[in-house]
Amino acid sequence: MEISANNLLKVIKLAAQIILENGGETYRAEETIKFIARSFDVNEIESIATPTGFYITLSLDGNENNTLVKRIRKRTINLQKINDVNQVSRQLSEHSITLDKALEKLQEIYQRKDSGIKYSVLYAGLSSAFFALLFGGHALEFFTALITGIIVSMVSRRFENLQSYQFFSSIFSGLIIAYIAIFVTFVSKAGNYHSIIVGCTMPLLPGLAMTNAIRDTIRGDLLSGIARATEALLVASSLAAGTGVIIYTAYSLGLF
Amino acid sequence: MTGIFLDLFYCFAASSFFALIMNAPKNTLMHTSLVASAGYFIYLACSAKLNTTLGFFAGTTFIAMMGEIFARKFKMPATIFIFPAIIPIVPGFGLYETMLAFVQNDILSALEIGADTILNIVAMATAMALVSAAAIKMKPGKMN
Secondary structure, eight states: OOOOHHHHHHHHHHHHHHHHHTTOOHHHHHHHHHHHHHTTTOSEEEEEEETTEEEEEEESSSSSOEEEEEEOOOOOOOHHHHHHHHHHHHHHHTTSSOHHHHHHHHHHHHHOOOSOHHHHHHHHHHHHHHHHHHTTOOHHHHHHHHHHHHHHHHHHHHTTTSTTHHHHHHHHHHHHHHHHHHHHHHHHTOSOHHHHHHHHHGGGSOHHHHHHHHHHHHTTOHHHHHHHHHHHHHHHHHHHHHHHHHHHHHHHTTOO | OHHHHHHHHHHHHHHHHHHHHTTOOGGGHHHHHHHHHHHHHHHHHHHHHSOHHHHHHHHHHHHHHHHHHHHHHHTSOTHHHHHHHHTTTSOHHHHHHHHHHHHTTOHHHHHHHHHHHHHHHHHHHHHHHHHHHHHHHHSTTOOO
């Protein structure tokens, strides 16, 4: 099959970009690049991916090289998109779809908006609420965590386009959670603010960054492993700083 | 006894809603949540009978193993199954208690709880790493 290096690079770039921007491991991005290129019998393919960007060099005939550099600025988590890219790369390697069709599909995946912001906010609230129950909460903690989770999820969406998104959204989430938890338990003179705070912070903990850090390190991607671990540490410590400030203030004021 | 069942139900609900936030594919939700509850049960049982760190290790091993198995069965990335299921086990309460002790100026117990929490996280990491390494060994050069 005759293909142009340009088209192939376009497909590969988009696939790797979607994986890295939506919380996939870096080794997955590299393997997908290799996987797609190999299925088109390319002479040479080499790639280096890190959580903040990737480089690809591709040569169809062994003489002429095409190189592409892409910086990844925004990182969110969307498991559905990672799965969809995985399907496309499988179909490509089985030659059940053409390169143009794959590019079309990838563009559709890339531009797809998250399914209903309203629902996602509600899910965040419910998840926090059930975690509050798991950590020893009752009805009051359940409903407080539900409302807090919804508010936090709405507020952190505001920070999404910021440069240092993770730092700001974590620290403000921590502040809001601790403030509401302490306010509600202080006013109602009942309930346990610990379970509200832990319940609401559980969904915000950097579980994926931690998981990926380990999986990347095991595969020998030391650089990515360290980068992910730093990300996890940053999120966890800014969450702790946010909640800590409010709790410290509450203790200093003698509320508890 | 009912307490444990309630906890497992809470764990099931929390992790399925968490999977929904992360846009996990809809047909994996049931599996992920069941694995999360089973893993949490293993964690609770081991912590009660043996010791806490072992509980973290055993629970994570189970979840990671089930994740790799489902990944091969569904032909989907393993992260989709492992990540939402592992969240209930992450020692969030330990991290919170560490922070609380620091805030209360109780450095000694902060260090004690902190070291314990880090040890538990390391246990989880080791479990995940071992399962992940075994999974690579079983199917070399093939991504999931």
